[in-house]
Amino acid sequence: MDTDNTSIAPESDVIVIGGGTGGYSTALRAAALGLDVVLFERDKVGGTCLHRGCIPSKAMLHAAELVDGIAEARERWGVKATLDSVDWAALTSTRDDIVSRNHKGVEAHLAHAGVRVVRASARLTGPRTVRAEDGRPAGREFTARRGLVLATGSRPRVLPGLEPDGRTVVTSDDALFAPGLPASVLVLGGGAIGVEYASFHRSMGAGVTLVEAADRLVPLEDADVSRHLARGLKKRGIDVQTGARLESCRRTGEGVVAVVRTARGEVREISAERLLVAVGRVPVTDGLGLEAAGLAPDERGFVPPADWSRLETAVPGVHVVGDLLPPPSLGLAHASFAEGLLVAETLAGVPSAPVDYAAVPRVTYSAPQTAAVGLSEAEARSRSYDVVVNSMPLTAVAKGMVHGQGGTVKVVAERDGRVLGVHLVGPHVSEMIAESQLIVGWDAEPGDVARHVHAHPTLSEAVGEVFLSLAGRGLHQQ
Known part of the structure; x- marks a missing residue:
């Protein structure tokens, strides 16, 4: 892979700015379709997800699951196991090895595809031209014959007076890389990121306080998901x-030392060794020179497309993927992959279906986990659907009893119509949501699902039971 920018030819079919999930997926697909691609990345390809977010955090959460398993073995199953200690250096070394191997894999994919990495x-100098800001007195200018793709990602939102120092006050970008395990953590923000980090630190033995300004955790999810999640976290x-x-x-x-006003109006003083600020992320466009291409971010910092079916801005040939997109894009890595495929195929002149954001799964990898796809009950009712809802606890099936961690399955459907949303809470539901993604994405009706047999005993059996009941064929659900 090129490391000397001066050796890279200045003209290409496509220029992609940003090597995160959205950017490198665009580059790989475009190259596979025969386009000549230049990819700009100022740090490491893979972006936040690979190096500071999705991958390292899920590696650490797996370690946390192993720690929780020791306690369950002792307290529930009579396996006289004890946790001696957590070797932080060994734990982080394993995490870093996983990240490194993934990083090398992405680099190898790009090199094999012939993507040239700058x-x-x-910095944009026009709707088809980009200057490399690499420290040289006169940066080289690159030209795209077919189009530009903006994929510069996002960074954690920082609150005034709470600027991160990487040790006492941290964000999701540096929380896992702060030194050692704190004895206590205050997590500010109860979205997916805040909940995951609260869960991790609790598994590792820290005292954890989780503060969310909204009236429930993961406020963008179904209210029942929030309720079951909060119950599970409190139980821990x-x-x-x-x-x-x-x-x-x-x-x-x-x-x-933080002063927090509770929902009841009480004032609490909370002391913690570490404060994690997880109050959202903001798009990164500073220094990009959008104005030179005739673009400007909206009031929230996003770069909205004029055509969502092509993710193309009001400037023809300039496309956007990933965290620069406003809702209904979800700011999720797997959504970025889909956006990258769409834009690459659009630029190559290959027919491509728009991203169906309603069918993109949303997952929180805490203990308990949450996973959902489609509309919540409140969203469905607000859109005037004639809604029918059915729920079932995971402990109503044998495998749920084996796990003993509670949880629920909730399905929202049109009366005598298609499935609008599926919502799961409990162990391993991140691996169970794929079926529901297809159910919602293919506009299936409960009777369509009820015809299919779920393996026994599995957690997914509860999903099947809910659909059997909705189709009027219930077995175990009364």
Whole structure:
């Protein structure tokens, strides 16, 4: 793979700015379709997901699951196991090895595809031209014959006065790389990121307080998902405070002292060794030179497409993927892959279906996990659907009893019509959601699903039972 930018020819069919999931998937697909591609990346290909987000965090959450398993073995199954200690250096070494191998794999894929990587920041100088900002007095200019793809991603939102220092105040970008395991953590933000990090630190023995300003956790999900998730986290000893607001926070020699106003109006002072700020992410467009291409971000910092079926901006030939897109895009890595495929195929003149965001699964990898696809019950009712809902606890099936961690399956459907949404809480539901993705994406009706036999005993059996009942063929659900 090229490391000397001066050796890369300045003209190509497509220029992609940003080597994260959306950017490199665009580059790989475009190259596979015979287009000549230049990819700009100022850091490492793979982006936030690979290096600071999805992959390292899920590696650490797997380690947390193993720790939880030791406690379950001892307390529930009579296996007299104890946790001696957590070797933080060994744990992080394994995490880093997983990230490194994935990184090398992405680099190898790009090299094999013939994608030329420019190791530099990019600045637009026109709708088809980009200058490499690589520290040279006069950066080289690159030209795209077919189009530009903006994929510069996002960064954690930072609150005034709570700027991260990588040790006492951290964001999701650096929380897993802060030194050692703190004895106590205050997590500000109860979305998927905040919940996952709260779950991890609790598994590792930290005292955890989770503060969310909305009246429930993961507020974009179904209300029943929020309720079951909060119950599971509280059962694990996490102090969950919803409808609560941070009024002030100061750093001390031992960590932070925060003043929080609870939902009841009470004022609490919370001390913690570490504060994790997980209040969302913001698009990265600074230094990109959007104005030179005739573009401007909206009031939230997003670069909206004029045509969602092509993810093309108001400037012809300039496309957007990933975290630069506003809703209904989801800011999820797997959605970015789909967006990259769409844009690459559009630029190559290959027919490609628009991304169906309603059929993109959403997962929180905490303990318990949550997974959902499609509309929540409230969303379905707000759109005037005649809704029928059915739910079933995972512990109503034998495998759910084996796991003993609670959880639920909830299905939202049109009365005498298609399935609108499926919502899961419990162990391993991140691996169970794929079936429901197809159910929602293919506009299946409960009777269509009920015809298919689910393996016994499995957790997925509960999904099958819910659909059997909706189709009027219930067995175990009364």
